[in-house]
Amino acid sequence: MKHKEWKIKKPMLFVEKYGILIFPLTAGILFLLQNTSHTIAGSQIDWISQHTVLAEYFRQRFYSTHEFFPQFASELGGGQNIYNFAYYGLYSPLVLLSYAFPFLSMEVWFQIMGILTHTADGVLCFLWLNRHLKKPYSICGAMVLMCSSAVVYHTYAQVMFVDYLPFLLLMLIGVDTLRKTKGKVLLIIGAMCTVMTSFYFAPAAFTAVGIYVLCGTKIESTGKGTGRLKSVLLFFKDCLWQLFPVFYGIVLSAFYLCPVLCTLAGGRSGGKDIQATDLFIPDVTVGKYLYNPYGLGMTAIAVMAVCMWIIRGRKIGKERWKLALLLAVIFLLPVFPWLLNGGLYARSKAFLPFLPLVCFLTAAFLETLSDQNRIFSGKQLLTGFVAAVAVLLYGAAGSSREEQFLLVLDLVMIGVGLLFTGTGLSSLFMRRGRPIKSKRLDRPGGLTAILTLMMALAVSIGTAVLSRDTHTERALIQELYDPGVRIAAETILSEESYAVRMEVRGDREYEKANQNRILTAGQNLTTCYSSVGNPWYTRFRQAIGLEKSTRNRLMLDAQRNPLFLRFMGVKYLIGGDCPEGWTEVPLSGDAENQKEKVSAGSQLRVYRQEKAAPLFYLTDQTMGEKAFQNLTWQEKQIGLLEYAIVPEQKESSQEKAGMENAGKDAEASLSECGVTFAGTESSDKTVSYTEAGKLQIRLKKAAAGRIFMERETQKGEYLFLSFRVKNNQSGKDVSVTVNGTKNKLSSIHTDYATGDDTFHYVFALPEGTKELSVIYGSGDYELEDISCLTGSVDENRNRSLYQNPVQLTQSSSGNGYEGLVQADDSGWLVTSLPYDENFHITVDGKEIQPERVNTAFLGVCIQEGNHQVKIWYESAGSQAGLLLSGVAVVVGGIGIFLRILLRTTGQRRKARQELIRKK
8 A cells, every 4th residue: 555645735836936035024024023103123222322323423433534444432431442342333344334324324224234134144044054955944944043032132132242143154155165166255255244243253153163164074084093193184274274264354354353352451341250160060051042032042943953963963964963062062061151252251142153053953953854764763853852851941940930831832842843743753653664755845844844933933023022122212212313402512512612521411211322322523421331441431430439320330321420520521411400500501593493493392401510620731730649549539529629630750849748738638628417318108117227227228119218417508518428238139239319319239140230339429419408309229228337428629729720721622533632732830731531551642743651640541741831732542453453454455465366377377378288289
């Protein structure tokens, strides 16, 4: 009796012919699912306050300076090395392309590029897989990659986590092309673009390519003994030759990579501490592999595929067995993600570049289920399935109930698919020798692939829908792009002859979105948010006791501290309420009329403080750094407005005599002021004092209260309030907001935890103030070591300090400042540019050594007289990088020329020989 043959008709033919259309369709649907009537596809923190806004800054800077190799970002973080922000697309091809479309906002551009790169992920993955697998399973593998929750989520969140994937896939295609035709172009372009798009993930991407080369290169046997050694050497020689184009692509990008590496060496913040022994203990946490956007984001079939290739692959395909084995080792041992994360932490986001390899193993496994040769028997499939279940259930022990339910559902779907697979588990119940014939794909075997795609799509759709909660509200986008704010900034700054600083104010979300946002050239923010920053400036902000309103220590928040704003030269604030001591600025008629047209109903207000410090000034009114460091945080904030802090060895004898009393003057200006924290009105007394005088707080939700002072404030006084927070629930954040100034202690589980348990507040209060408002955040915590002091700045001494402002203008390249300095006496040129050893200063054409003043800022000694001063910044490694890239271009050009010459000569020789033969 003949067994029925499964026939593939129209559905399969449609997949064969038009299956590639599924990729743009999937990308478009997942994009639409992440948009709602209230939100757009873009996360409300990193996407809106880093990725899009910094890319826009790079674009606008290029438009204004036409400098393709910038060195300095004067408007960000007080003025910093531009390579501190290079990760966010300084030379990314995807961002550089936006320079040709100035009429598109960067938010719109990133959404367009999100759809295109997501589609490219699928198309390129399919083109690569189709070189090794049948078309239906190549489509399936590419769809698994596209539907990874990590890819779906980060395409519109942490963009740099996934936007290099098209170039990584281009390298994988390039490896196959090199083996077949010896073409190297795809590998070179892919390697160079990977570095320029996301240097952070480039090491993992190159590791993935190296593994692919290693597993796909065969060792040719040449005998035993020395012959075997020769085989191994030839094997490695072959591997290195295949990877040579990758090395060449890296060298081509040296103009970018060298300054980046030098910057990372000096400005990258440390990660979490980890014990050396923990790095070698296998970790099978499910979140590293399945469903989690900060892991691989795959489904359970991927884990089973890896297990099956390890169990059976050595006998049927050593290349896939080696690939599965190497991936398993990398995924299981924390030492590998720790190394790939630069030794900062062992987070599984470093696994993302290995996604294509996992998808390859998954698609290859699905293809074998329909193979007529029955590569995997029912017993072997059952063994692999049990192994995958055991690993995943063990790793899911600490997962949430939702993840555990999803895992069980995932495993059930795989089990159902395998049970009805013609060559799978169902063969355990069939007589041997009853093969299921098929020309392309048998229907039972394809069931597992269909169920796999269904699960992957379900996870991707769930990720897209749930991510809406973290996306940016459309109302915030409209507020950020209010033309009235930009017009007001341009109008005010155009009337200033000296460099000043200007910032915007609003609610916390608005301020976070503006930490890196430049409204117009010359705004000169004190804030920034980047994974790399100026270490001197960061430590300075911590040392003088500034408030910390966010849970991420990498964010240099907008400050409400009036003394810090004065010191940094913040002269204008746009929006918010008028701070004490500031005055509202009336907008000029034309600007006001235009603002009303473009921003109807807006209550835009601009405020100015006349006492803001100049960004550049001359003074001989100094204090030694050693004496300054001995002051309390309150005394330091006052002292910075009365003296310029200079290195000890640079003091004159006359200055030393005056400095001895500087610390005493600062201390004498402070006096204690007792305060009493009032509890809430609730009957359960969730805010109360303990017998030891500590304030104990136990709240399920935030509650308001009052702080009463024992005396009224005087005119011109500043209030300094501080206390230490003991968090009894260290796994949760704690915040306390006083008079609108918020401090937050982040959870110990936060990746970039603030770590400072002392909250600082500084207020400029109206005369006669005797109480403050307070909002206690939810949690179980205690406030201890409560201190409240009042003090004032010696305004005469402050005016004397700033009496000689210097007018320096920004250079045409945007990399520094220059101008005429008129010094009546010898003294110091003091700036509020954060100090960096890569600054260069020339006075009258002669370069002199820059100094560090005010503990963290750039300064230099100036002699009496008129001087032409030039300050410019040159990133470390930039010249060496340009040289390396230039040499690589020249060598490559010579190589191409010689190759063409040899080919032409060979063709001519061959033609002559052919002509001679015919004669």
